[in-house]
Amino acid sequence: MGRTYIVEETVGQYLSNINLQGKAFVSGLLIGQCSSQKDYVILATRTPPKEEQSENLKHPKAKLDNLDEEWATEHACQVSRMLPGGLLVLGVFIITTLELANDFQNALRRLMFAVEKSINRKRLWNFTEEEVSERVTLHICASTKKIFCRTYDIHDPKSSARPADWKYQSGLSSSWLSLECTVHINIHIPLSATSVSYTLEKNTKNGLTRWAKEIENGVYLINGQVKDEDCDLLEGHLLNSDHRSTATVQICSGSVNLKGAVKCRAYIHSSKPKVKDAVQAVKRDILNTVADRCEILFEDLLLNEIPEKKDSEKEFHVLPYRVFVPLPGSTVMLCDYKFDDESAEEIRDHFMEMLDHTIQIEDLEIAEETNTACMSSSMNSQASLDNTDDEQPKQPIKTTMLLKIQQNIGVIAAFTVAVLAAGISFHYFSD
Numbered sequence: 077m078g079r080t081y082i083v084e085e086t087v088g089q090y091l092s093n094i095n096l097q098g099k100a101f102v103s104g105l106l107i108g109q110c111s112s113q114k115d116y117v118i119l120a121t122r123t124p125p126k127e128e129q130s131e132n133l134k135h136p137k138a139k140l141d142n143l144d145e146e147w148a149t150e151h152a153c154q155v156s157r158m159l160p161g162g163l164l165v166l167g168v169f170i171i172t173t174l175e176l177a178n179d180f181q182n183a184l185r186r187l188m189f190a191v192e193k194s195i196n197r198k199r200l201w202n203f204t205e206e207e208v209s210e211r212v213t214l215h216i217c218a219s220t221k222k223i224f225c226r227t228y229d230i231h232d233p234k235s236s237a238r239p240a241d242w243k244y245q246s247g248l249s250s251s252w253l254s255l256e257c258t259v260h261i262n263i264h265i266p267l268s269a270t271s272v273s274y275t276l277e278k279n280t281k282n283g284l285t286r287w288a289k290e291i292e293n294g295v296y297l298i299n300g301q302v303k304d305e306d307c308d309l310l311e312g313h314l315l316n317s318d319h320r321s322t323a324t325v326q327i328c329s330g331s332v333n334l335k336g337a338v339k340c341r342a343y344i345h346s347s348k349p350k351v352k353d354a355v356q357a358v359k360r361d362i363l364n365t366v367a368d369r370c371e372i373l374f375e376d377l378l379l380n381e382i383p384e385k386k387d388s389e390k391e392f393h394v395l396p397y398r399v400f401v402p403l404p405g406s407t408v409m410l411c412d413y414k415f416d417d418e419s420a421e422e423i424r425d426h427f428m429e430m431l432d433h434t435i436q437i438e439d440l441e442i443a444e445e446t447n448t449a450c451m452s453s454s455m456n457s458q459a460s461l462d463n464t465d466d467e468q469p470k471q472p473i474k475t476t477m478l479l480k481i482q483q484n485i486g487v488i489a490a491f492t493v494a495v496l497a498a499g500i501s502f503h504y505f506s507d
Contacts, residue, residue, distance in 0.1 A: 078240040083117040084248040101172040108166045110208040118249050121432045123151045149194040156195045157368045158410045161342025161361025167212030174219040184213040192230045200288035200363040249406030255342040262335050263287050266328035277374045288363050305352035336449030339398050369395040372413050395449040400441040
């Protein structure tokens with residue numbers, strides 16, 4: 077038996093209201109959350125057409141082979157940045173004319189795998205073996221409104237399509253627990269004599285990959301205690317924990333530093349959530365939002381043709397800050413990123429272009445004070461601390477190093493999460 081997709085009714089209304097306007101087809105993304113038993117779809121958004129592509133698709137002989145995968149995957153990557161922890165691009169949809177109703181499966185399959193590959197390439201984390209590996213493709217005939225829902229295993233490009241159930245349900249968007257936290261990051265990325273010749277972008281990405289392992293392996297406390305990860309989030313038994321970090325000395329020729337406070341937010345469906353689900357959603361939002369801000373900064377530097385400084389010059393950049401906006405009729409909020417010189421109108425317009433939903437400026441929630449997170453880099457020779465779990469620090473500087481590393485880890489990983497459900501507030505801490 078295939079997977080079941082529980083879909084918010086407003087998603088069905090959105091799909092029904094899409095007008096081909098003379099085009100042969102329209103494609104887009106399906107957004108939601110996976111669980112072991114079923115998946116939840118809370119948003120569908122069409123891929124905005126290119127101007128030249130829009131004209132080509134109006135040709136009466138247009139085929140699904142004309143589907144621009146590069147444009148669609150770029151849209152998917154942009155939308156993926158807007159998703160808080162716990163939410164994913166679950167798959168793709170396509171709406172076609174009756175003439176193309178029997179010619180969609182291969183195009184949808186290629187598009188689904190291309191989207192997943194493009195998004196996954198940018199992540200600092202990996203899916204676990206226990207997580208659902210199926211992604212959905214949805215075809216709707218514009219004339220008959222007939223629906224074909226199938227899934228594919230993203231780990232097997234040669235996998236066969238499996239039929240899936242597509243069921244609408246009202247009020248799905250209100251059945252979510254919200255997890256929020258502020259993370260004070262202080263990420264120090266030492267550069268060796270070799271790596272100083274790399275670009276700032278490459279060095280930053282390499283450093284974030286190492287930092288991601290610290291976040292993934294961190295111990296997360298609930299009300300000051302470690303809870304059994306398999307327990308219900310709203311209950312849970314306490315465990316004992318003794319997690320320690322050590323440090324080594326690394327001589328470096330420069331460094332990249334990321335510092336500041338970032339707002340993180342995650343959502344999990346309220347149907348029997350587990351502690352591990354909540355912790356995982358928050359971890360991934362921490363990793364996503366820091367990596368996305370850095371990537372947006374590098375794109376901005378490239379777009380504005382700002383050259384990197386050389387040799388001993390210090391470089392300083394302000395990372396964009398996070399802006400949230402609620403989905404209409406939902407408790408779930410999506411996000412975008414804003415530089416100081418961008419207006420609220422620009423952010424609203426970007427939301428509307430990417431999500432194909434009407435957004436009001438007054439709905440924008442500025443999550444952070446401006447200039448809360450920044451990146452700096454310098455080239456010099458100095459000893460640097462690098463966190464590790466299996467090597468012991470060398471004497472006689474053991475005490476000083478351990479103290480500093482513990483302080484840094486506290487700044488990087490310490491966060492508070494408030495879960496609001498039925499008037500109950502839970503607070504989560506990490507160590």
